[in-house]
Amino acid sequence: QVQLVESGGGLVQPGGSLTLSCAASGFTVSDYGMNWVRQLPGKERELVAQIDIHGIDTNYADSVKGRFTISRDKAKNTLYLQMNNLRPADTAVYYCAVPFFASWGQGTQVTVSS
Secondary structure, rough: OOOOEEOOEEEEEOOOEEEEEEEEEOOOOOOOEEEEEOOOOOEEEEEEEEOOOOOOOOOEOOOOOOOEEEEEEOOOOOEEEEEOOHHHHHHHEEEEEEEHHHHHHOOEEEEEOO
């Protein structure tokens, strides 16, 4: 059974950093492409970052390029999202997802505010 559990969200001041984790079970993160998606209040989910099956190609939304980094650790079977220079506009619930399984985690709240 595929399961994804996000953690690492919280309240941070503008300009601060957070690292989100997505612990996976039921599959191996290095065998599939994975995404980070976020849902801003009152808006639809938007794709934030992708990593391909080989872990070589990554893609980012224009709004986070140069500030966010997606990565994965096969040994820990975990997907990460390093977020730097956070802005209030980054406030959202962040989800990890495995498109192949159409599976999502429960999300973790990130709030950027002074």
